[in-house]
Amino acid sequence: MNAPDRYERFVVPEGTKKVSYERDTKIVNAGSFTIEREDHTIGNILRMQLHRDPNVLFAGYKLPHPLQYKILVRIHTTNQSSPSQAYNQAITDLDKELEHLKKIFEEEKSRFEVKPRDY
Amino acid sequence: MEGVSYQRLPKIMIREMKDDYLKFNLTDTDASMANALRRVMIAEVPTIAIDLVEIEVNSSVLNDEFISHRLGLIPLTSDLAMGMRFSRDCDSCDGDGQCEFCSVEFHLNVRCDSDQTLDVTSADLRSTDPNVVPVDVAARALSSDPSSFDSDQRGIIIVKLRRGQELRLRAIARKGIGKDHAKWSPAATVTFMYEPDIQIKEDLMETLTLEEKRNWVESSPTKVFDIDPITQQVMVVDSEAYTYDEEVIKKAEAMGKPGLVEIYAKEDSFIFTVESTGAIKASQLVINAIDVLRQKLDAVRMQDAEADFKEFTDHMQGGG
Numbered sequence: 001m002n003a004p005d006r007y008e009r010f011v012v013p014e015g016t017k018k019v020s021y022e023r024d025t026k027i028v029n030a031g032s033f034t035i036e037r038e039d040h041t042i043g044n045i046l047r048m049q050l051h052r053d054p055n056v057l058f059a060g061y062k063l064p065h066p067l068q069y070k071i072l073v074r075i076h077t078t079n080q081s082s083p084s085q086a087y088n089q090a091i092t093d094l095d096k097e098l099e100h101l102k103k104i105f106e107e108e109k110s111r112f113e114v115k116p117r118d119y
Numbered sequence: 120m121e122g123v124s125y126q127r128l129p130k131i132m133i134r135e136m137k138d139d140y141l142k143f144n145l146t147d148t149d150a151s152m153a154n155a156l157r158r159v160m161i162a163e164v165p166t167i168a169i170d171l172v173e174i175e176v177n178s179s180v181l182n183d184e185f186i187s188h189r190l191g192l193i194p195l196t197s198d199l200a201m202g203m204r205f206s207r208d209c210d211s212c213d214g215d216g217q218c219e220f221c222s223v224e225f226h227l228n229v230r231c232d233s234d235q236t237l238d239v240t241s242a243d244l245r246s247t248d249p250n251v252v253p254v255d256v257a258a259r260a261l262s263s264d265p266s267s268f269d270s271d272q273r274g275i276i277i278v279k280l281r282r283g284q285e286l287r288l289r290a291i292a293r294k295g296i297g298k299d300h301a302k303w304s305p306a307a308t309v310t311f312m313y314e315p316d317i318q319i320k321e322d323l324m325e326t327l328t329l330e331e332k333r334n335w336v337e338s339s340p341t342k343v344f345d346i347d348p349i350t351q352q353v354m355v356v357d358s359e360a361y362t363y364d365e366e367v368i369k370k371a372e373a374m375g376k377p378g379l380v381e382i383y384a385k386e387d388s389f390i391f392t393v394e395s396t397g398a399i400k401a402s403q404l405v406i407n408a409i410d411v412l413r414q415k416l417d418a419v420r421m422q423d424a425e426a427d428f429k430e431f432t433d434h435m436q437g438g439g
Contacts, residue, residue, distance in 0.1 A: 006299050011207070019421050035419050041158045042415060048151035052125040081122065084421055089122040091416050096126045097152070098416070102409045105131050108143075109402055112133040 009069050012037050021084060030058075030076035031083045039063060043071045049090040055081035139307075141393040141401035144314070153311050153389045159408040160309045162297040163415075166197035166398040167223065167251055171291040178284045179239075189277050190290055191302045193241050194254045197398040201407055203294040217291060223251040225290040231280035239286055240274030251292060254397035305404055307394040313384035315361045317343070323379050324353050331374065338370035359390060
């Protein structure tokens, strides 16, 4: 009856930005990104990729409420980097990893079609 | 401002591949990537399913919404789905979602005129696009030996009709994702597990009698270990059958032999099983999931100029 529409989970409302950044008021090189209409799928891979960056002092994400369809990603870096730089680098690296994954999956698939490995 | 790359280079090894089943090993990455792929396969890879039903005549025993729901759950061949538009962002039709770019029309017209009960099945659905048909109909058309489908397999039953009952309707199938409604999910099941690394301490094991070895082997609820009939040594027959229940470790402790076996989960190695509903091939499901995840990542990129400018102006305002 008063349930939110199902599409609210993945359609970004008009006039809302997909990603917005807010700088921390007290700590330098820290801030949080608000990503609209995303969940653990994006939040967790981003967080884990950020942990691989030695310039990132802190990276975490949260889904504030199951009916608020957004995630918050908080990043604190050293002064060698910045939250925006670390964030974009993490996305670039993940994208390259997936590009590689697609390439090797397709290679393995055509190899398997010719000669399946015995198990 | 290009930073250093911390990219990984994962590996894949396919172990079993059928149209609707795939088993593969994914190594050199972490659980977040494996779980993201699993989540995307289940809820975000698009397929086509019946979404709008206009009933003209329904004198069957099932009510209109019951039949509409059953129609929605019939899996349709969705190889075109990745290239199709969502009806909500289709500009060729003004939002009513009834054009060639975002929808496929189906018709159903069945009437029972005999004393025998008539089954209305997915095979009675007439599609306006030969590429989008119920999956069981497509499987039958592709099969080289049609007789292999015996009379028991007549398609997915929608409703049964008695003499004089009739069902006539028009249905619109649209592109969608499992997050919206499970009828759009292309995955029956997608699972992954950590690959186990099992090491038996041979010298400690040899202090056991054959009877004790048998008892210990039997303590595992799944058949992971066995005894070599010739050498009477305990060996691992199927490490992947291990369910991380730790029964064998508890048994070893109870026998007064702690450390008899060491079992670790390799945290960068995953065994995936993917089962498809038939809407798309299991191997294509994995490829589509990778594409969808890349599109999602691209959408959450901070627009460079904007971010740098923000960083710069924030700096000028001299906070901190």
